[in-house]
Amino acid sequence: MTEHREQPEGLGRFGDFGGRFVPEALIAALDELDAARTEASTDPTFTQELARLHRDYTGRPTPLTEVPRFAEHAGGARVFLKREDLTHTGSHKINNVLGQALLTVRMGKRRVIAETGAGQHGVATATAAALMGLDCTVYMGEKDTRRQALNVARMRLLGAEVVPVSHGSATLKDAINEALRDWVTNVEDTHYLLGTVTGPHPFPTMVRDFHRVIGDEAHDQLRQVTGGLPDIVCACVGGGSNAMGIFQRFREEPSVRLVGFEAGGEGIESGRHSARFSTGQPGVLHGAATYVLQDEDGQTLDSHSVSAGLDYPSVGPEHAYLRDTGRAEYHPVSDDEAMEAFALLSRTEGILPAIESAHALAGALRLGRESGPGTVILVNLSGRGDKDVETAASWFGLTGEDAAAADEHPASQTHPPTEGIES
Amino acid sequence: MSALDRVFRTCRDEQRAALVAYLAAGFPDNATSREAMAALAASGADIVEVGVPYTDPLMDGPVIQDAADRALAGGFRVRDLLGNVEAVASAGAVPVVMSYWNPILRYGPDAFARDLAAAGGAGLITPDLIPDEAAAWRAAAEARGVAPIFLVAPSSTDARLAMTAEATRGFIYAASTMGVTGARTSVGAGARELVERTRAVSDLPVCVGLGVSTREQAAEVASFADGVIVGSALVRALGEGTADGRGLAPLQALTAELAEGVRQR
Numbered sequence: 001m002t003e004h005r006e007q008p009e010g011l012g013r014f015g016d017f018g019g020r021f022v023p024e025a026l027i028a029a030l031d032e033l034d035a036a037r038t039e040a041s042t043d044p045t046f047t048q049e050l051a052r053l054h055r056d057y058t059g060r061p062t063p064l065t066e067v068p069r070f071a072e073h074a075g076g077a078r079v080f081l082k083r084e085d086l087t088h089t090g091s092h093k094i095n096n097v098l099g100q101a102l103l104t105v106r107m108g109k110r111r112v113i114a115e116t117g118a119g120q121h122g123v124a125t126a127t128a129a130a131l132m133g134l135d136c137t138v139y140m141g142e143k144d145t146r147r148q149a150l151n152v153a154r155m156r157l158l159g160a161e162v163v164p165v166s167h168g169s170a171t172l173k174d175a176i177n178e179a180l181r182d183w184v185t186n187v188e189d190t191h192y193l194l195g196t197v198t199g200p201h202p203f204p205t206m207v208r209d210f211h212r213v214i215g216d217e218a219h220d221q222l223r224q225v226t227g228g229l230p231d232i233v234c235a236c237v238g239g240g241s242n243a244m245g246i247f248q249r250f251r252e253e254p255s256v257r258l259v260g261f262e263a264g265g266e267g268i269e270s271g272r273h274s275a276r277f278s279t280g281q282p283g284v285l286h287g288a289a290t291y292v293l294q295d296e297d298g299q300t301l302d303s304h305s306v307s308a309g310l311d312y313p314s315v316g317p318e319h320a321y322l323r324d325t326g327r328a329e330y331h332p333v334s335d336d337e338a339m340e341a342f343a344l345l346s347r348t349e350g351i352l353p354a355i356e357s358a359h360a361l362a363g364a365l366r367l368g369r370e371s372g373p374g375t376v377i378l379v380n381l382s383g384r385g386d387k388d389v390e391t392a393a394s395w396f397g398l399t400g401e402d403a404a405a406a407d408e409h410p411a412s413q414t415h416p417p418t419e420g421i422e423s
Numbered sequence: 424m425s426a427l428d429r430v431f432r433t434c435r436d437e438q439r440a441a442l443v444a445y446l447a448a449g450f451p452d453n454a455t456s457r458e459a460m461a462a463l464a465a466s467g468a469d470i471v472e473v474g475v476p477y478t479d480p481l482m483d484g485p486v487i488q489d490a491a492d493r494a495l496a497g498g499f500r501v502r503d504l505l506g507n508v509e510a511v512a513s514a515g516a517v518p519v520v521m522s523y524w525n526p527i528l529r530y531g532p533d534a535f536a537r538d539l540a541a542a543g544g545a546g547l548i549t550p551d552l553i554p555d556e557a558a559a560w561r562a563a564a565e566a567r568g569v570a571p572i573f574l575v576a577p578s579s580t581d582a583r584l585a586m587t588a589e590a591t592r593g594f595i596y597a598a599s600t601m602g603v604t605g606a607r608t609s610v611g612a613g614a615r616e617l618v619e620r621t622r623a624v625s626d627l628p629v630c631v632g633l634g635v636s637t638r639e640q641a642a643e644v645a646s647f648a649d650g651v652i653v654g655s656a657l658v659r660a661l662g663e664g665t666a667d668g669r670g671l672a673p674l675q676a677l678t679a680e681l682a683e684g685v686r687q688r
């Protein structure tokens with residue numbers, strides 16, 4: 001890249017990344033959306049209604065929690081969690097969903113569609129659709145409908161139609177393909193409520209802006225406690241929405257390290273991972289120029305992660321820009337490390353994190369140990385672990401017959417938790 | 424005059440529309456797909472679209488998705504499509520390639536334009552690349568004499584129709600309805616209006632795709648467009664024939680019917 005720009009230029013460009021790589025048929029709808037969100041952002045009836053929903057419906061501001069017993073395992077760092085897990089519906093996804101659902105109503109459309117991986121974005125979309133009287137269809141990879149069955153049931157209880165997608169890898173990327181096909185067919189009365197900071201312009205910018213409330217709140221809350229800025233901000237990166245949301249307030253603060261953690265799956269060498277910044281190449285997927293896991297023919301490679309929400313072969317274009325300009329760093333965290341951090345936070349602080357968020361926690365442990373005592377680390381706890389209880393229970397051997405053994409030996413035999421865990 | 428220009432001039436002289444026939448390269452396997460594309464030419468297709476199988480074909484319905492999956496599972500490589508292009512050219516039709524953008528980006532737009540031209544290819548249709556994003560591709564295509572073929576849709580504004588037509592060479596691909604590829608019972612009144620709106624801003628031939636599967640539909644579209652594009656119905660005919668032992672016969676029969684349709688107008 002030759003030139004570094006802070007603001008997207010032209011059609012949603014972040015340096016060489018972003019843009020609009022979609023069929024012509026969608027351009028009119030993208031222009032309509034871009035106009036609507038730009039207009040709404042300065043219209044008090046819109047901004048006040050969104051602020052009211054954040055306060056009265058979602059439960060914002062979410063707390064900032066210091067976690068000293070967890071931090072004992074992080075080299076003496078002070079660790080603070082931004083508690084997006086405590087929002088209504090249980091993850092940061094609701095911030096963006098309420099914004100886009102209000103825009104849907106404003107544009108006079110009566111139906112929303114969404115893709116979902118972990119199911120959190122689907123649940124948030126189904127929730128907002130119920131609240132605002134919109135029809136709702138959620139596309140979900142068939143593999144994900146199995147590992148996040150609880151969220152499938154939640155969406156259906158909320159009145160949404162859930163369509164399992166069995167094509168391709170049957171995960172998030174295929175759900176996005178199917179949602180885009182629906183959108184191109186029904187765009188007249190349907191809004192595609194995209195759940196992360198990727199896709200064609202204006203999605204990456206718009207979704208980031210709806211999530212920046214996370215970093216804005218955390219900045220002020222942390223200042224009240226420590227009187228200053230964090231040294232490091234950590235977030236997990238699937239598409240990258242919770243990370244952009246918490247990074248945004250700190251981008252202009254050069255002393256703050258911004259670190260994103262991608263799913264390292266079974267390890268980079270295994271080839272079974274979602275580490276776009278470790279082995280991916282610049283390319284185009286789902287409407288954006290960005291890093292993509294792809295083969296030498298430009299065919300998308302299957303991604304892998306224990307976490308459905310991070311199991312995606314591409315990443316938001318602004319992250320590609322932050323990484324190539326050096327403003328943010330991105331590192332892989334393996335399934336094993338993430339599950340250790342999951343167990344550690346549960347047992348030391350009584351907080352069950354989403355497995356996605358556990359990748360950021362594992363990253364914080366690693367950076368804390370590297371950085372030494374007194375380092376202030378802000379972690380975006382993007383969601384809660386209720387949806388992951390089954391996955392975690394079977395990972396740690398806590399189901400059925402294994403459970404009896406586990407009662408005697410709280411640490412699992414197959415996947416021993418971090419040493420030093422108190423039980 | 425380019426090969427595409429010659430096709431449309433001939434069609435005008437014969438007072439008919441052109442038949443533009445799509446199949447996916449590598450489906451059901453490389454050798455059969457080349458024979459099948461040559462058979463399209465022999466059965467009356469004027470232009471053959473060589474589709475590039477891609478893992479994430481978001482403009483395609485189930486028939487073409489399945490064909491792409493099958494081709495990729497069979498080991499299709501992007502460079503294999505050049506063999507298809509050559510097969511079409513030697514069978515006497517004009518080959519154009521249809522590809523999502525990432526495989527071309529990875530191949531290298533310059534290298535792709537060079538290799539496509541050398542194999543006898545006349546153009547590239549890009550369903551997910553709009554002219555706004557295509558500056559580098561347009562330059563590469565221009566340098567090698569390959570036509571960049573862009574799509575217009577019923578939702579395109581008049582300003583975008585004009586901009587897209589300006590960037591396009593060969594013919595304009597008009598997507599008849601809002602939606603993905605796949606046979607439909609009716610092609611929609613929107614198609615005729617889109618063709619008229621496009622003609623108002625451009626002298627290029629306008630071909631209509633999405634949804635055509637029968638002789639009657641081909642004749643209907645031929646009454647208002649310069650070319651009729653057929654994809655899913657041909658892919659299905661090839662798939663059925665090769666699966667049940669009839670070979671290329673159903674494909675040839677359907678192509679011949681469609682060729683009659685474009686002459687019926």
Ligand SMILES: Cc1ncc(COP(=O)(O)O)c(C=O)c1O
Pocket residue numbers: 091092117118119120121195196197236237238239240241242243308309310354356357382383384
């Ligand atoms: C709790 C949670 N965190 C993170 C993610 C990953 O998405 P993103 O990278 O857009 O924040 C998901 C996605 O499903 C999620 O549910």
